[in-house]
Amino acid sequence: MKLLFEFIVFPGFVFTAVFGMLVSWIDRKVTARIQWRQGPPFLQPYYDFQKLLIKETTIPETANTFTFLLSPLVAIISTTIVSLILWKTIFNPQSLFVGDLIVVIYLLAITPIAVILGASSSGNPIASLAASREMKLFMSYELPFILSIIVPIIKLHTIRLGDIILYQQTSGMVINSISGIIAFAVFLIAIQAKLGLVPFDMAEAETEIAGGVFIEYSGMPLALHKLNRIMLLFIIPIFAIILFLGGMYPLYIGLLKYLVILVIIILIRNTNPRVRIDQAIKFFWRSCMILSVLALILAMIGK
Amino acid sequence: MNAKTLTRSLWVFHVACSPCNNCDIEILDTLTPRYDLERFGIQLVGSIRHADVLLVSGVVNKKIVSRLKRLYAQAPKPILVVAVGNCACSEILFRNSYNTCGPVDKIIPVDAYIPGCPPKPEAMIMGVVKLIRSMTQKSDNKSK
Ligand code: SF4
Numbered sequence: 001m002k003l004l005f006e007f008i009v010f011p012g013f014v015f016t017a018v019f020g021m022l023v024s025w026i027d028r029k030v031t032a033r034i035q036w037r038q039g040p041p042f043l044q045p046y047y048d049f050q051k052l053l054i055k056e057t058t059i060p061e062t063a064n065t066f067t068f069l070l071s072p073l074v075a076i077i078s079t080t081i082v083s084l085i086l087w088k089t090i091f092n093p094q095s096l097f098v099g100d101l102i103v104v105i106y107l108l109a110i111t112p113i114a115v116i117l118g119a120s121s122s123g124n125p126i127a128s129l130a131a132s133r134e135m136k137l138f139m140s141y142e143l144p145f146i147l148s149i150i151v152p153i154i155k156l157h158t159i160r161l162g163d164i165i166l167y168q169q170t171s172g173m174v175i176n177s178i179s180g181i182i183a184f185a186v187f188l189i190a191i192q193a194k195l196g197l198v199p200f201d202m203a204e205a206e207t208e209i210a211g212g213v214f215i216e217y218s219g220m221p222l223a224l225h226k227l228n229r230i231m232l233l234f235i236i237p238i239f240a241i242i243l244f245l246g247g248m249y250p251l252y253i254g255l256l257k258y259l260v261i262l263v264i265i266i267l268i269r270n271t272n273p274r275v276r277i278d279q280a281i282k283f284f285w286r287s288c289m290i291l292s293v294l295a296l297i298l299a300m301i302g303k
Numbered sequence: 304m305n306a307k308t309l310t311r312s313l314w315v316f317h318v319a320c321s322p323c324n325n326c327d328i329e330i331l332d333t334l335t336p337r338y339d340l341e342r343f344g345i346q347l348v349g350s351i352r353h354a355d356v357l358l359v360s361g362v363v364n365k366k367i368v369s370r371l372k373r374l375y376a377q378a379p380k381p382i383l384v385v386a387v388g389n390c391a392c393s394e395i396l397f398r399n400s401y402n403t404c405g406p407v408d409k410i411i412p413v414d415a416y417i418p419g420c421p422p423k424p425e426a427m428i429m430g431v432v433k434l435i436r437s438m439t440q441k442s443d444n445k446s447k
Contacts, residue, residue, distance in 0.1 A: 028341070037339035044344050047311040051355070054308055056379040058352060210349035218352035218379040 011087030013080045020230035021045040023262065027233065030266045045230065049223050057219035062123025071118025072217075072224035078110035079228050083235045085161070090238075090247060093162030101159045104239065105146060108194065111228060112138045115213050118225075122216035130212030133202050133277050137193055140284040141200070145190035147292035151183035152243050154299045161242055168246035175244045179298035184244045186292045188261070191236050192268055193280070196229065199272040200280055237261040306442035309355060309381060310435040312344040316354030316378070320371055320407070322361025325421040326388040330358060333424040345431065351377050356431075359407045360387040362397045368404040375411045384413045385434065387427065389420045 006012055024045045032039025041047075059065055082104055088095055112134055119131035152174045153159055156167045174180040193200035204212040214225055237258055241247065245257050275283070319327055334340055334347055348354055351374055363371055375382070386407045389395045394406050407413055417430035 032336075032339070032341060035336040037336040038342045039339075040341045040344055044312065044341075047308070047344055051308050051312040054305055055355070055381070058377070058379050211353060214353070215350040216352055222353065 006084060006088075011091075012084050013076075015087075016080060016083040016231045016234055017227055020227070020232075020234035021049070023234045024230045026262065027266050027269075030263065031270055034267075034270045049227060052219060052223035052226070055219040057221060058216075060123055060216050063216065064121040064123075067117055067121035068216075069221060071114045071121070072221045072228065074117075075111045075114035075228045076224050076231070078107045078114070079231045079235070082107045082239075083231065086235055086238050086242065089161040089165065089242065090249075093165050093247075096160070096162055098160050100161050101149070101153070101164070104161070105149065108232075108236075108239075109138075109142065111232065112194075115225070118217070118221075119213035119215075124216050126209050127213060127215045130204070130209050130215070134213055136277055137200060137202065137280060140281040141190045141193040141288075144186050144284055144288035144292045145194065147289070147296060148183040148186040148190065149243060151179055151292075151295050151299045154296070155180070165242055165247040169249075173244065173246040177299075179295040180244060182291055182295035182298070184240070186288050186295065187240060187244065188264060188268070189288060190284075191240070192265065193284070195233055195236060195265070197265065198269040199275055202274060202277050202280065233265075237265070305381070306438040309383075310438050312346075313355045313383075313431070313435075314346050314348045314353050315356045315358050316348055316351055316374075318357050318359045318371065318374055320359055320361040320363045320367045320391070322388065322390060326360035326390070329421040329424060330360065330387065330427070333427050338424050338428060340428070343431070343435070352379060354378050355381075355383060357382060357384045357411075358387055359384060359391050359413075362390045362394055362400075363404050363407060363410055364402045365404060366402075368410060371407075371410055383415070383434065383438075384411055385415045385417065385430065386413050387417045387430075388422060389418055392416045392418050395420065 008014060025040070025042060028044065029039040059068060085096065085100055085104055085107075089100070116131045116134050116138070119127040119134065152164055155174055155177070156164055156171075158164060158167065168174060175184050192198075196204055202212075204214065209215070214222060217225060240261055241254065241257050247254065317327070317330060332338070340346075357375065357378060359371070375384070384407070386392050390397065391407045394403060397403050404410065408416075415430050415434040417427055419426050422430075
C-alpha cells in the first residue's frame with residue numbers, strides 16, 4: 001500500500017509530472033525571453049496535456065496496435081521508477097539497495113528504446129527514418145554518458161546512490177576536481193541528447209521530418225510521450241546533482257544547483273542549431289569520448 | 304468545457320493548397336517572435352496527427368482537393384478549420400478557372416474566415432482570437 005502510494009503520488013508519478021510541468025514552463029518561458037517575447041502562460045504545459053487527453057486517438061492501419069500503444073506506457077513507467085529511486089535516495093540515503101545506480105542507468109535507457117519501438121511499429125516511413133536516427137543517436141551518446149558516470153564511481157568507490165551522496169558530503173563534491181569538471185561537462189552534453197533537445201533533436205525535427213518519432217501519435221499516447229519528456233527534463237538534472245554536486249541538501253542550495261543546471265541546458269538548447277546525425281555521432285565518438293576517457297584516467301590517478 | 308480545453312492550447316497545422324505563397328509568408332510572419340503566438344498557447348506542429356487547427360491557404364484545385372479531404376479525415380477530432388486569405392475564403396479572381404474546385408468551405412467545414420490578400424498578421428491573430436471567443440461563448444451558452 002505504501003509502495004503504491006509512493007509510486008503513484010509522492011515521489012512518483014503525480015509529483016514528477018507536476019514538477020515536470022513547472023520545469024517545462026520555465027524552459028519555455030526562458031526560451032521566450034531569450035527570443036525577446038512574452039512566452040506562454042504559467043499553466044500552458046498543463047493546458048497542452050489536458051487538451052491532448054480530449055483529442056481522438058488514431059491508430060494507423062499499418063501499425064502494430066499493441067506495441068504502438070505500449071510504448072508510451074513503458075517509457076512513462078520507467079521514468080517514474082527512476083524518479084522514485086532518485087528521490088528516495090535524496091530523502092534517506094541509506095534506504096536503497098547496492099547497485100541502484102546501475103538500475104537507474106538501465107531505466108534511463110528504456111525511454112529511447114520505447115520511443116524507437118513505438119516509432120517503428122507505427123508503419124510510417126518517416127517514423128522509421130526517425131527511429132533509425134534515434135537509434136544511432138542513442139548508440140552515440142550512451143557510451144560517453146556512462147563513462148562520465150563512472151568517474152564519480154571511481155572517485156568514491158561505490159555504486160550506491162546513497163553512498164555517493166554521503167561520501168560527497170564528507171570528502172567534497174566530485175566536481176571539485178579536474179576529472180569531475182570534465183566528466184560533468186560531458187554529462188551535460190550527453191543529457192542534451194538524452195532529452196531530445198535542440199542540438200541533438202534530429203529524431204523529432206519538426207521542420208524536416210514532421211515530428212519524427214511521434215508523427216503518428218495523437219491524443220492520449222502523444223500526451224503520455226510528451227509528459228514523459230517533461231518528466232525526464234525534471235529528473236535528469238537531479239541525477240546530475242546527486243552524481244556530481246553532492247545531493248540536494250541543504251534544500252535552498254540544492255534548488256540553486258538545480259536552477260543552474262536547468263538554465264545551462266536551456267541555454268545550450270537556445271544557442272545552437274540542429275546538427276546532422278553524422279555530425280552528432282562524430283562529435284560524441286570523437287570529442288566526447290576522448291574527453292571522458294581523459295577524465296577516467298585522471299580520476300584513476302586521483303586528480 | 305471541451306471548447307475551453309481545446310482553445311487554450313491550439314496546435315496549428317498549415318495546409319498550403321496551392322496559394323501564391325504570400326499568404327504562407329504572412330503566416331510565417333505571424334509565428335515570429337514579434338507577434339508571439341505562444342502567448343495564447345498556439346504552436347505550429349509538423350504532423351497532422353498533432354493538429355487542432357487546419358490553417359488552409361490558397362485555391363483548392365483538382366490536384367489538391369483529394370489531399371485536403373484526406374488530411375481532414377486524418378486529423379484527430381475535434382478539429383477546427385481556418386481559411387486564410389481571399390483565395391481560400393472565396394477564390395477571388397480564380398473563381399471560374401478551369402481547374403478550381405470551389406472555396407474551402409465547399410469541401411470541408413470551415414470555422415473561421417480571415418479575408419485579405421494576404422491578410423496582415425494582426426488580422427490573423429484577431430481572427431483566431433474571435434474564433435476562440437465564439438467557441439467558448441457557444442459552450443458557455445450550452446451549459447447555461
Ligand atoms: S489570398 Fe492573395 S496572397 Fe493569399 S494566396 Fe490568394 S492570391 Fe495569394
